[in-house]
Amino acid sequence: xxxxxxxxxxxxxxxxxxxxxxxxxxxxxxxxxxxxxxxxxxxxxxxxxxxxxxxxxxxxxxxxxxxxxxxxxxxxxxxxxxxxxxxxxxxxxxxxxxxxxxxxxxxxxxxxxxxxxxxxx
Amino acid sequence: xxxxxxxxxxxxxxxxxxxxxxxxxxxxxxxxxxxxxxxxxxxxxxxxxxxxxxxxxxxxxxxxxxxxxxxxxxxxxxxxxxxxxxxxxxxxxxxxxxxxxxxxxxxxxxxxxxxxxxxxxxxxxxxxxxxx
Numbered sequence: 001x002x003x004x005x006x007x008x009x010x011x012x013x014x015x016x017x018x019x020x021x022x023x024x025x026x027x028x029x030x031x032x033x034x035x036x037x038x039x040x041x042x043x044x045x046x047x048x049x050x051x052x053x054x055x056x057x058x059x060x061x062x063x064x065x066x067x068x069x070x071x072x073x074x075x076x077x078x079x080x081x082x083x084x085x086x087x088x089x090x091x092x093x094x095x096x097x098x099x100x101x102x103x104x105x106x107x108x109x110x111x112x113x114x115x116x117x118x119x120x121x
Numbered sequence: 122x123x124x125x126x127x128x129x130x131x132x133x134x135x136x137x138x139x140x141x142x143x144x145x146x147x148x149x150x151x152x153x154x155x156x157x158x159x160x161x162x163x164x165x166x167x168x169x170x171x172x173x174x175x176x177x178x179x180x181x182x183x184x185x186x187x188x189x190x191x192x193x194x195x196x197x198x199x200x201x202x203x204x205x206x207x208x209x210x211x212x213x214x215x216x217x218x219x220x221x222x223x224x225x226x227x228x229x230x231x232x233x234x235x236x237x238x239x240x241x242x243x244x245x246x247x248x249x250x251x252x253x
Contacts, residue, residue: 021190022198030195046190059186064166067175070149074222086202093198100249101199104241108203111238116206118231119213 006069011085013062018089020055022097087113126195130247133192134204137185142211144181146219151175153220196247203242210235 151174
């Protein structure tokens with residue numbers, strides 16, 4: 001019961017974090033400058049974005065729930081089971097982020113989700 | 122897709138996959154070897170983080186978070202998620218190698234399905250526009 005509750009926390013917080021990050025990073029634009037000075041400037045800019053801060057808080061919640069989960073479940077269960085978020089995220093990326101999800105991506109997501117389900121058996 | 126973007130996408134996908142898999146491995150190893158058991162108290166989390174394996178795992182997971190954010194600045198979420206899902210296969214393999222976890226035939230079948238999904242999406246472009 002504890003494991004499933006932790007899993008629910010992990011999935012909800014991961015989905016929220018990924019959607020927020022994808023939205024905000026697209027708004028920021030493609031990163032080109034990977035020099036130390038450019039990266040420092042980029043990190044300062046990103047650290048001031050309230051939605052990215054919220055996404056990091058969600059990831060922290062997911063992380064601590066994951067730490068607790070691996071104490072009560074196998075890593076080879078915990079990781080793939082938490083990937084149940086993949087299907088939810090694909091649907092929400094289409095609905096909220098308005099991404100064009102072509103048949104190749106739907107099929108890929110379905111294969112990965114099926115594989116993740118097999119891994120958790 | 123231009124070659125520079127293809128190279129950049131593959132390099133960052135590799136960093137995302139490796140940092141996540143090894144970060145999770147070190148975190149699990151640390152939690153099972155010496156770290157204090159997690160309870161509802163925030164102090165127990167702080168004590169667990171002091172463990173060197175857990176600390177190193179956290180460093181790798183911070184790298185994972187940043188590299189994924191960078192990748193998302195030019196690639197769609199629906200591209201990044203399946204492509205970086207290869208990390209699940211790597212996690213299972215590392216769990217088998219270092220933590221002595223059992224990989225059943227169902228888990229091997231899952232590995233093959235994930236690989237197929239990764240290849241299928243990976244052959245496409247990282248950013249696609251709505252057809253007009």
